[in-house]
Amino acid sequence: MAAAGQDSGRSHQSQAAAEPSEGILKTIMALRGLDISAASTFDFTLPAGSTAWPAPHYGPDSPHPQTAKQSQLTQTKRRQAPSTPTRPGKSRKPMSTPAKKARPAPSRGHGPIPKRDQPLTLLNLPGELRDTIYDVLAIHERLLYPQYRPVHTPGGRKVLRRYPQEPTLALVNRQLRREVLSMFYGFNVFVFRRSEGELLQSFSMTDTVWLTRWHCDCTPALSGYLRNIELRLDAHSREGPLTLTYKLHKTAEGRIDVTHDLADTGYCHCLEDEAVAEMRAHMVGLSDLVRVATVLSRKRKMKLVAFAKRDDDEGGLFKMPTATCLYCRKKHLEHVSAG
Incomplete structure (x- = not known):
């Protein structure tokens, strides 16, 4: 009984797989102006051990290679890792302006200022x-x-x-x-x-x-x-x-x-x-x-x-x-x- 159930399941899968192929073929022949007669059709059954098409994208039967996922613990640790503190830059010292020297007070001990000569004119x-x-x-x-x-x-x-x-x-x-x-x-x-x-x-x-x-x-x-x-x-x-x-x-x-x-x-x-x-x-x-x-x-x-x-x-x-x-x-x- 179990064997009979498996054979019937495989036949249903083969029919489901054959229907898309036949539909695609009919579309191509219709575009080319040809007709598919009953004589030209043939039955096709998948051999034993082959996977049905289209294969699932995920799971044990997926043809794609599977990569190991990182654990959530590693991601959490990476998120919680302390960031490296930035190195503080050197602070520049403000430019110091030279102090103005105080002018000495004019001396008052000099003698009388001599008179200047008058400008020479014609x-x-x-x-x-x-x-x-x-x-x-x-x-x-x-x-x-x-x-x-x-x-x-x-x-x-x-x-x-x-x-x-x-x-x-x-x-x-x-x-x-x-x-x-x-x-x-x-x-x-x-x-x-x-x-x-x-x-x-x-x-x-x-x-x-x-x-x-x-x-x-x-x-x-x-x-x-x-x-x-x-x-x-x-x-x-x-x-x-x-x-x-x-x-x-x-x-x-x-x-x-x-x-x-x-x-x-x-x-x-x-x-x-x-x-x-x-x-x-x-x-x-x-x-x-x-x-x-x-x-x-x-x-x-x-x-x-x-x-x-x-x-x-x-x-x-x-x-x-x-x-x-x-x-x-x-x-x-x-x-x-x-x-």
Whole structure:
């Protein structure tokens, strides 16, 4: 009976194992479009001693290797094992700041403090040294040509600037201005002439208008320092262009001398002699050279306009009416400037 029960149990197990295999086979054949007929089926029984599929995962019949479990006592001991204490780090000592040394109290047994020398300035120098400095800064070996020139400022405004410009040292204070400009105007030679550039033709410094303006901008106080002035006028002769020069010199006593160089050329100089003679009679009491030059230029122009004719083809010069003078019988210049 026991043997019969074992055989029946094994047959049930074989059927249960065969059913999944048959189901898998049917699924594969159905996917391939095949049919499993009854003739193609066969019975399969597991041999004796084989384990049924699928085998259990755990237990004595499990095909997996079994590992020994650690006892709970070992785990408890491991949990209760005391942890190794961490090694305490070295504590750093705070940085010690050096103690400040007390400053010794100032001694009160010293003598009186000596006075310091005053700072050395230009005005503290002796007058001889200052004059040497002014000679370098203010006195020029070349001639100086007064001129008005239109200048455009950075803002786009057009202004007239007066030349030559005064030394910058004269802008410091009144004393330096007086000392510097007295040498600047007293030792330099200022030449007033007709402007040569085309842009400066309307600013001719021999014209009485610009002479008067230069005199006003210079101020009478500064123009009183002037000692030497030249007034140069253009002229044309048959041999070529000439320059007629009037020289005005102020002596240390305040006397003004006026001369011209036309007599050295051999041409008639009656007009120039008359203008100088009238100027000498008129300049009694005048001590300003620019003022004297302005009056001389005006008187000479009035005499020239009386008997000569302006020629615009020659740059505004005046043409003499005759070739020779009726008084001295010398040759006339062909064209002469009126200033």
